[in-house]
Amino acid sequence: MDNKRRTFIKKTALAGVGVSLAGSVNAMTAKSYNNIIGSNDRINLAIQGLGRRYGAFIPAIALKDSNVRLKYLCDVLPSQMSKAANKIAEKIDYKVALEADIRIILDDKDVDAIFMATPDHWHTPGAIMAMKAGKHVYLEKPCSHNPRENELVVEAQKKFNKVVQMGNQQRSSPQSIEIINDIHNGIIGDAYKAIAFYTNRRGEVPHPVKSDPPKGLNWELFQGPAPRKEYMHDTWDYNWHWYGWDYGTAEMGNNATHELDIARWALNVNYPQYVDVIAGKHQFVDDGWEMYDTMEAIYKFSDNRVIQWDGSSRNGYSKYGRGRGTIIYGSKGSVMVDRQGYELYDLKGALIKENKSGDSEGGVALGGGGDLSTRHAVNFFNTIRGKEQLTSPIDIGAMSQMLTHYANISYRINKGFDVDEESGRIFDREAMKLWSRTYEPGWEPKL
Numbered sequence: 001m002d003n004k005r006r007t008f009i010k011k012t013a014l015a016g017v018g019v020s021l022a023g024s025v026n027a028m029t030a031k032s033y034n035n036i037i038g039s040n041d042r043i044n045l046a047i048q049g050l051g052r053r054y055g056a057f058i059p060a061i062a063l064k065d066s067n068v069r070l071k072y073l074c075d076v077l078p079s080q081m082s083k084a085a086n087k088i089a090e091k092i093d094y095k096v097a098l099e100a101d102i103r104i105i106l107d108d109k110d111v112d113a114i115f116m117a118t119p120d121h122w123h124t125p126g127a128i129m130a131m132k133a134g135k136h137v138y139l140e141k142p143c144s145h146n147p148r149e150n151e152l153v154v155e156a157q158k159k160f161n162k163v164v165q166m167g168n169q170q171r172s173s174p175q176s177i178e179i180i181n182d183i184h185n186g187i188i189g190d191a192y193k194a195i196a197f198y199t200n201r202r203g204e205v206p207h208p209v210k211s212d213p214p215k216g217l218n219w220e221l222f223q224g225p226a227p228r229k230e231y232m233h234d235t236w237d238y239n240w241h242w243y244g245w246d247y248g249t250a251e252m253g254n255n256a257t258h259e260l261d262i263a264r265w266a267l268n269v270n271y272p273q274y275v276d277v278i279a280g281k282h283q284f285v286d287d288g289w290e291m292y293d294t295m296e297a298i299y300k301f302s303d304n305r306v307i308q309w310d311g312s313s314r315n316g317y318s319k320y321g322r323g324r325g326t327i328i329y330g331s332k333g334s335v336m337v338d339r340q341g342y343e344l345y346d347l348k349g350a351l352i353k354e355n356k357s358g359d360s361e362g363g364v365a366l367g368g369g370g371d372l373s374t375r376h377a378v379n380f381f382n383t384i385r386g387k388e389q390l391t392s393p394i395d396i397g398a399m400s401q402m403l404t405h406y407a408n409i410s411y412r413i414n415k416g417f418d419v420d421e422e423s424g425r426i427f428d429r430e431a432m433k434l435w436s437r438t439y440e441p442g443w444e445p446k447l
Contacts, residue, residue, distance in 0.1 A: 043381055046072035046105045048126065049117035050084040052238070053140060056169075056370070057115050060377035062091040068381055072097050072105045076218040077236065100218055102126065106133040113163075113384065115377075116140055119240050120254075121247045124149035125225040125445040131160040138380050140167040142253035143397050147405045147424075148436035150398045152445050157394050159447055163384050166397030168261045169376040175341040175355045177391075180266050187344065188330025194267055195308045195327045196259035198251070201316035207288035208232035208243050225443040242289045245412075245437075250291045251313045252404035255324070261392075261400035262326040262337060263307045270399060271424040272299040272307075275406040276416025283314035297407040302421060309407065339372060399424075409434045 045061065045068055047054050054073075061070050070088070073096050075081045081098040088096060099105055105114075106129060113136040116126050124144045127137045143166050144150040157164045170176050183191050211233040213219045219231050226246050240247040241254055248254070264270075279295035297309035310319070320327070325338035333352075336343045341356035359371035382388040402424055409431050410416055417428035426432050439445070 041067055041385065043068045043112045043384055044071045044110050045069065045113050045115060046074055046099075046102075046111050047084075047115045047117065048074040048102050048105075049119075049122075049140075050075040050077075050080040051117065053117040054084060054115070055087065056373035057117075057138070057377050058088055058091050060374045060381070063374075063378070066378060066381050069094070070096050071108070071111055072099050074099050074102050074105055076100055076221040077214065078216040101221060103129070106130060106135065109134070111135060113138065113380075117167075119222075119247045120249045121145050121226045122224050124153045125439075125443060127153055127164065128156045128445045128447065131156050131162045131164070134160075134162075136163040136380075136384050138165045138167060138377065139394065139397075141257040141397075141401070142249050142404060143394060143401050144405070145249060145253075146435065146437050147402060147409075147426075149445060150402055150405065152447065154395045154398050156447050163380065163390065164394040165376065165380040165383070165390050166392045166394050166401075167373075167376065168258050168392050168397055168400070169372040170258055170262060170339055171265075171392040172375040172379055173339065173341075173357065173359075173372050175357050176262065176337055178355065179335055179337055179342040179344070180262075182344075183266050183328060183330070183335065184268060187332075188328065188334060189332030191267055191328055191330040192304060193306045193308070193329040194263035195310060195329075196256065196263040197310040197320050197326070198255045198259060198324045199312050199316060199318055199320070200255075200314070200323065202293070202314045204284040205239055205242055205288045206234055208235060208239070223440065225439050225445065227438055227440050239288070242291065244290050249404065250408060251293070251311055252295065252297075252309075252407050253401075256309055256311055256404050256407070257401060259324060259326050260307065260309060260403045261397070263328070264400050264403065266326065266328045266335075266337070267301070267305050267307065269301040269305050269307075271402065271421045272301050272406070272419050273421050274298075274300040274416060274418050275403075275410055277407050277410045279407075279411045289314075292411055295407065295411065297403075297410070299403060299406070307403070309403075 047057060050073060060066055061068055073081050073084050085096060085098060105111055114130045115138045116123060117140045118126060120142055123139060123142065127139050130137050143153055209232060210230050213231040214236060217236055222236060235243055277295055277297040279292035281289060281292055282294050293313040295311045299307040322338060325336060328335045333346045343351055344353040346352050379388055379391050383390045412434060413430050417426050417431045419426055
């Protein structure tokens with residue numbers, strides 16, 4: 001990277017971390033600003049993790065106006081890299097390097113930003129590694145594997161002064177932004193309750209048995225920060241979500257992240273005062289799925305605000321008429337909001353306004369992707385350049401993520417607990433034993 005480009009990107013990145021350059025950009029004429037845009041403004045990227053989610057980033061990367069270059073594809077399974085390279089070749093007209101070890105990519109000073117779409121246990125340690133190496137990070141949900149990582153990733157962003165966008169892409173929905181602003185301005189009166197929900201029809205999962213890793217899989221790198229263990233059949237291919245807590249965060253971290261974020265945003269609340277859940281494994285009870293597949297959670301906040309979670313991973317009955325979304329109740333009406341837009345109702349339940357986007361964005365299908373993901377990625381690029389502010393900065397995303405961690409902890413200790421609404425810390429000693437996790441020596445996330 002030449003010094004001019006590096007200096008440009010370093011300076012403009014300040015806008016994403018609280019120092020807005022919007023005034024200086026707006027003061028420029030279009031012609032003078034266009035003189036800056038060009039090769040020196042290009043952002044060089046890498047994608048780490050080439051499973052079901054990476055394809056959601058490609059439309060934004062391929063946009064000419066994004067002015068980015070994808071330098072690397074990174075995955076611990078060579079066949080994943082080859083498959084991704086072939087798919088991406090349909091969208092871009094240059095060759096992308098393939099590299100299994102993210103540490104080699106982080107040593108490349110020409111790389112400006114990382115899209116991280118790995119299994120959950122990699123997210124915070126990998127993001128901190130990237131920030132230490134001077135990279136901006138688009139961090140897929142969940143942004144952390146446990147509450148302590150939640151704290152660490154926010155601390156790291158502040159320390160290293162990088163742009164870190166959390167991948168809860170509904171924050172970039174114009175319809176969600178519109179209706180939540182309206183809710184905050186009183187369109188349904190006093191918003192006191194939100195129900196966030198997710199319904200899917202996931203099937204039976206095989207029992208994990210010891211076996212050789214799939215051909216080519218770098219099992220050492222897959223485990224990364226997690227303590228070492230023998231490979232179990234089918235772990236790498238999505239089922240790591242359900243095979244214990246070493247790599248995944250169950251359905252709460254996997255999907256509840258999105259809707260709980262909308263609920264918290266709409267009610268304008270931070271940490272709760274009390275959390276409790278009712279949860280269990282109720283479908284395919286003899287299969288290899290090791291945690292709950294059904295959960296109801298309640299979060300009580302100050303000023304009598306309440307968020308409820310209603311999640312059913314393997315019973316497809318559509319209680320709410322759609323697979324996912326959030327209902328917000330107020331003293332003068334209610335709102336149903338999801339990735340496709342919103343519906344506004346009066347107290348009698350009559351529809352008085354709706355705004356549907358017509359966007360394509362994944363609902364409950366594996367991987368997802370669509371217009372919201374594209375907007376979210378473009379917002380990330382523009383924030384690095386100082387032209388916009390993040391729609392989901394990591395400190396905001398992490399606060400929503402904490403709701404998923406509370407629920408998982410409540411399930412694992414089989415009781416509810418009180419929370420310090422200022423710090424987010426749990427008062428229960430048994431619960432606090434799950435605040436962090438054990439790491440493979442040498443892989444601990446450190447600032």
